Amino acid sequence: MGGDVLRYRRADVAGGTYFFTVNLADRKADLLTRHIDILREVMQQVKQAHPFVIEAMVVLPEHLHAIWRLPHDDVDFPMRWSLIKAGFSRRLAKTETIRASRLAKRERGIWQRRYWEHCIRDESDFERHVDYIHYNPVKHGYVRRAIDWPFSTFHKYVERGVLTADWGDSMVNIEAGGER
Known part of the structure; x- marks a missing residue:
């Protein structure tokens, strides 16, 4: 590449649907779940000022998707x-x-500076990432069943009849882009 500088480029699809992973700087911290009410309040304020729709989300102690x-x-x-x-x-x-x-x-040092984003390509990609989000607390060993994790949109999917309460009970290890 000679003297060229490789620049990090984010996806920029107007009106796009994106998957994110956002981490705390201290991966052993539990700030996100310990202060879930603050996180919810801040997200709501940002959504009111700069609208977006949360299609799916899970908050774990030290990261969220x-x-x-x-x-x-x-x-x-x-x-x-x-x-x-x-x-x-x-x-x-x-x-x-x-x-x-x-x-x-003038940064606090609570969050990692960068985060992972992925522009959702199609319905299949969307479904894989929703599954990944909802199964993540089980994958990380916080609960045995997705329904048992309180900080997840999984409960809304069950309420709307999109998923059943026992969804994921037979999954062994699901990863975004992987198979069931």
């Missing part, structure tokens, strides 16, 4: 995540260790 659908003329999910991360961080007591590089940028 979500599928968002953006308005038809909008591609700015980075701004929304920035507002969510900052809003959540501002509401927590300052107890974390903050590295000099983060201090110089």
